[in-house]
Amino acid sequence: MYDYQTTLKSRAMLSGVGVHSGKPVSLHFLPADGDTGIVFHVIGENGRELRALSSEVGSTDLCTLLGDPAGVHVGTVEHIMGALSGLGIDNLVIEIDGREVPILDGSAIRFVEAIEQAGVETLSAKRRYIRILKPVRIESGASWAEFRPHSGTRFEVEIDFESAAIGRQSFAADMSAEVFRNEIARARTFGFMKDVERLWAAGYALGSSLENSVVIGDDGRVINMEGLRYPDEFVRHKTLDAMGDLALAGARFIGCFRSYRGGHRLNAAALRHLLSDHSAFEIVEASRRERGRSAEMIAINAPVYAPWVV
Incomplete structure (x- = not known):
């Protein structure tokens, strides 16, 4: 911290x-x-x-x-x-x-x-933080996401695709700048070749290419010549997406975010659900350090214009 x-x-x-x-x-x-x-x-x-x-x-x-x-x-x-x-x-x-x-x-x-x-x-x-005080969970069909109390900032993300190239993958880590740089930052967005024509017809993915996406072919294999950057690159990219979506809280979390088969819509819904329940979190900042002691996180009164007030 x-x-x-x-x-x-x-x-x-x-x-x-x-x-x-x-x-x-x-x-x-x-x-x-x-x-x-x-x-x-x-x-x-x-x-x-x-x-x-x-x-x-x-x-x-x-x-x-x-x-x-x-x-x-x-x-x-x-x-x-x-x-x-x-x-x-x-x-x-x-x-x-x-x-x-x-x-x-x-x-x-x-x-x-x-x-x-x-x-x-x-x-x-x-710096102010959003500290999770109690579990908050949202479900959508077979997908779910939740926030839970934790002493640091932790992400536990699991995905499950029918594609043999992806399958069921999970990633879990207490996040730091070093962990992000080494374990998350290089994971690329991905998609399926069978969806390309549909997206093009709808006016999407016009800039997508093998230079900026991991593409899974009709035979269920990754068609990028260089292959994957991580064996589980897909779930690491989903973790990157979750970090970016949750950064829109306007402050970092002290807590654990967990999701199963999530995406942008579920991440956004989970964040709104958390911020609408003021008993589920508190705003904290570090107290002054005393010699020989590490700083403690103390609750403060947040201004009414704070981004987490919804």
């Missing part, structure tokens, strides 16, 4: 194409003051600022989208939000000249490299 909020030491820039739109897009990362949070500034004549919060989620179909799907929005925010959460970046303004975060190589590693190259600056504002 870290006591103080962070931002970047210097600016950074990335460019690529949107996985669904296929259009080129650039991002500029701008350092921000404490308590700014993560803010997307959409450039253009109808541009506006979109805060990376659960209340701004406009759609969870195929990706997590902030804003109005029929108006100003930013889609596919889950990978960049996962990287910011995984590396502990609290405050950042992201200028974007399109409506979708670039897919890059389909993972979060390019975001990680840009953040590490820019450097991390510690600010004077105290």
Whole structure:
């Protein structure tokens, strides 16, 4: 746990194409003051600022989208939000000249490299956390997700696909910047060749390719020449998605998030369900350290405008 909020030491820039739109897009990362949070500034004549919060989620179909799907929005925010959460970046303004975060190589590693190259600056504002006090669970058919009390920030994600290339996989870890960088960040998005024509006809996946997606062919095998980056890359990518979706709480969790056969919609629903039950969590920050003693997390009174107030 870290006591103080962070931002970047210097600016950074990335460019690529949107996985669904296929259009080129650039991002500029701008350092921000404490308590700014993560803010997307959409450039253009109808541009506006979109805060990376659960209340701004406009759609969870195929990706997590902030804003109005029929108006100003930013889609596919889950990978960049996962990287910011995984590396502990609290405050950042992201200028974007399109409506979708670039897919890059389909993972979060390019975001990680840009953040590490820019450097991390510690600010004077105290970091606040959402500490889970009791189990909160949501179910949807055979799928479910839940938050449970835990002393750290833990993810336990399990998936189950009929495809022989995937099958049933699980990943569990207490999350830290090192664990995220080594175990999660390089896991790529994935899909099935049989779904491609349907997605194209619906106007999706126009920027998808073997350079940014793990693709499973009609014979049930991975068709990417280089194969997988991890033996269980699929569930690790689902963990990345969950981290990015839950980062829209506006503060880190002290607790365990568990899911079975989850996705963006279930992650968003679980987060809304948690934040609607104020008896299930409390807002805490680190107390002052005394010599020879580690800091304790103490409950504080959250302002009414806090992102977790719904």
